[in-house]
Amino acid sequence: MIYCVEDEFNIRELFLYTLESTGFQAKGFSCGSELFQALETQIPQLILLDIMLQGEDGIEILKKIKSSTKTKDIPVIMVTAKGAEYDKVIGLDTGADDYMTKPVGMMELISRIKAVLRRTSNKQKNKDYDYQIKDLTMNVDKHIVTVAGEDVTLSCKEFNLLKLLMEHKGSILNRDQLLEQIWGYEFDGETRTVDVHIRMLRQKLGKASEYIQTVRGFGYRLSE
Template identity: 60%
Template structure:
């Protein structure tokens, strides 16, 4: 998901349309307040920020993103009509990963976004197995679970179940699949075991427990469509 904060309707709609057509899910916001609301519900993979905005400018937004633990490494590209060296330096020194001056070509912007996403992916250690969904962050290698930045303690079975759900984000997993994966094929328990562990897992995750959806008559899933 790519978030675009741009108050020019024509630019915002054109960028969102181009990205969605190219297979990159994108959502635009004409005001920073709407962007911050969306950010609390879902963290994007990259943010495109205009500098001249109502409410607060793009540099202020960028500085806030870099101060937050959950967004300090979020890839950000600045978009602005300003082309002076000073504005470019301000954006880059504030933590921007790239800078594109208006007017820009859609294909160039798309190429820059894809290149930054590739660099970000390459820099992320594959063995970390780190999952982020909303306010929930799980690091499988470190056996670490964070809810809104606060550590949560899970049992091994609860942690393994949460990781398995995250590995299959958007997919419905049956109770039998969860039993087989978490307890092993020789486990002679009943499906009720899964329901009990899901219930305690939800309780420990607090508000993030709602991310785990019950699919009546089938099983459970976490997150939307893969």
């Protein structure tokens, strides 16, 4: 999924048509608030971002994207009419992965997107983990959890519980959601089962246990 933030309707529609014609799924937004609302439900592969937008400009939006642990790894290509060297430097130094000046050729745009996706894909392959929060990391395929570089041995349920919390980092998951996702629809136990496993998980994580927060009356959240 590619997100495109562009306030000019015709340009946005052209970008979306080009992306979809070349095999990408794409969604368009006219402003930053629409983008951040969409980011709450789905993280895209890449964001195309204009600078001159109504409300927050593209640089401010980029700063927010790169300052959030949830979105900081999303590659961003600036696509804007601001072509001065100073503007390019600001965009790239703020965290953009590439910078294109309008008018842009559609073939070049697709090539730039593919190049950025290749680079970011290679970075992901070189990582030893799939999820991270400070010194707590998880490698899903290898079933490895580490705290400050030291392996932590978890049961299958504990591992899946931590994985679910890390996947939804910053979001509150209630006990019923955790029961449904980890134990399945047919589980006849009580929600206290979740509390017991959370307590055991915290004990094994040691100092990293502080990242698992209890939200009274709601459930649990993994947060820095």
